[in-house]
Amino acid sequence: MNRDDIYAMTQKRLRKELKQLEKSDDDTIYLRPIKVGELLRWNALLRGPDGSPYAGGIYGISVNVDSTYPMSPPTIKFLTKIFHPNVNYNTGDICLDILKKEWSPAWSLISACRAVLSLMDDPEASSPLNCDAGNLIRAGDMTAFNAMARMYNVENAREFRFPPKPKPKAEQPQATKKTT
């Protein structure tokens, strides 16, 4: 398999993903390429999960892939500053296993974003990139952690806004969780 074939495969796959995204009306994640026609560089908006200290905030992340996608994982970084044990506060790097060695080509960009979202809801304090945040959780001081995270949430995560929904359809499908 030569380089061009692989690149063509990447493009084809990304086009399919985009098509799927345009059809869906996920109101927690908004994922699109930065420029029309350039499929390797994407941005996404994540709605801070309810019940987490990030609720009410909108977080921007960058999602970049190279021509080996989907064989290798996308590179995802937070653009919005976030106080979270698994995210580097300054660079936005994320420590998440499925973005590294647990990646499977059967995952997609949107499923990677969903994984980031669930990481926001459920921090993993044992492998921290932000030691201060990790230490607060490991010390069991959730009050302090939540207060800090909420403060940064209010301070930093009010910059972005979700794009308005495309014209409301005749029958709005309920946003209930699908059961397979």
Add this chain to the structure above:
Amino acid sequence: MSDSDSEEIEYQYSDDSDSEAEETAAPQEDSGDEGKEENKEDKEKALKTPKSKHTDANPNAPPTGGSRTSQSPHSDFGSPSCTNLDLPRLVPSSSLKSEMQTILSEIIEMLSIPEEAAGALMRSFKWNKEKLIASYFDDPERTLEKAGVLKRVRAIEDRMESAPNTPRTPKRSSPRATTRSTSKICPPAEESKGEGAFLNCKICCDDELTLPEMFSMPCSHNFCTDCWRGFLSNKISEGPACVYSLCPEAGCTEIVSGEEVKSMCPDKMSEWEKYELRSFVDLNKNTRWCPGTDCTMVAITKTGSGEVYCGCGTGFCVKCGEEPHNPVVCKDLSLWLEKCQNESETANWILANTKKCPKCATRIEKNQGCNHMVCQQCKFEFCWICCQPWEDHGANTGGYYKCNKFAADKNSDDQSDAAKAQRELDRYLHYYQRYHAHAQAQKFAKKQLEQTEQRMVQLQDGNTNTSWIDVQFLKTATEQLVECRRLLKYTYTFAYYLDPEDKTGKKERFEHHQEMLEKFTENLSELSEQSLDKMDRTSVVNMTRVVDRFVKNIIKYVEDGMEIDD
């Protein structure tokens, strides 16, 4: 540590399948004091005349110097299939495949599993057969699943089950149930739709595929063949970790094997096999690549320990890969090297490569092996290591070569932290200086060895009726010198880790051995460096033997647990 006892036993039960091994007999177990010349002659004989292995195993052979002697620099590493199971063997990387196959076939037979599964199983147990078997008989299901071969093994069993007249005793739970039990993390493979229905590949998202365009591992997760090719070639291009690739399905733990590579990417098969062999050597505690530059030989042992001298001129310890370092154990050596690395700046600051003559303060650079220095300026004779007058070291003045012992400073009753730290630093520097001095001397001796051939030619030319054999002694002596410097170097590492407060006399006796070895090594160094017209063959040969005896004594002393010796 009675190496030789177990060797003899191994001889008796040695594997007969290695029939050619009898021709290239194992290193000799001759009595320890014979010196290397004899050792060598014996070996040459052994190479020419096929001996039965039973005559080789001399049951009366005294315990020799253990690891050092049994893997002396002259051990016949060249024989690819020597029967001596205890000794490390060196094999070229080309025969690794058959080495691996030999181990795999045992597992295949014992557990009746397919070959590809056996490879992955062994990898997950780091090629520790005993651990694998213990784990397998404890819980086969979990063992197979952990290694990612459960479905591969079950698929073969199913095939055998469906075939009539297949003897298969243990009835296992049905594979359906197995699939269900793991379906929490890994979605079950989609039921194949009827003929003609289109299939979907989750990688390229193409949903107009037909069954012949699809491929799956025994876990039945279908992806199109193009994606499989892309997946596998991408994994292989990522390097050695490709042997741990799992099924592309998210959450599926079935491991990729050579079978898939062979059918999907036949052009990558050689690369895959290369990585398989590499992982075989890297993971296996009983094997190690020769660390020599560009050397591709591999040391294979039964026990994971021992010292090997490769044909490329590199000697190494199988366990840690460093230069052979007896009497120091691997753990202490790594501590020591790390310490030297950390403190090298302090140490370097204190010991530059030059020293001042203790009498006239002229800077002196040492570029020869012997520690008996004569200042060119004032002709003062002193010891390079301790800078004390050389006469104090001579036996004739009543004093002995005493600079190997560390005597803590007299005012050691100062218990302040600073004083303690200073004392500890002094103690370290005492040993490090001597370690460093012998390391340098070892380098010089190696250089000397390179020039020896030339000196031998000159020596032969200078004396009529002298044969090449007659000048061999010079080479033997210099080789001995290199070995002594190496050993002495590590005796200081060893001594550093001995209890400084030792009251049992063990440390004292060790230092006595060390002192003797050091003293005679200096003598040998001096004798072998002499200009050719003053060269005295008899005294060099004698000194070589004497030194060899001290080498053996100190090794034996340590191996016997430093108990009182005679």
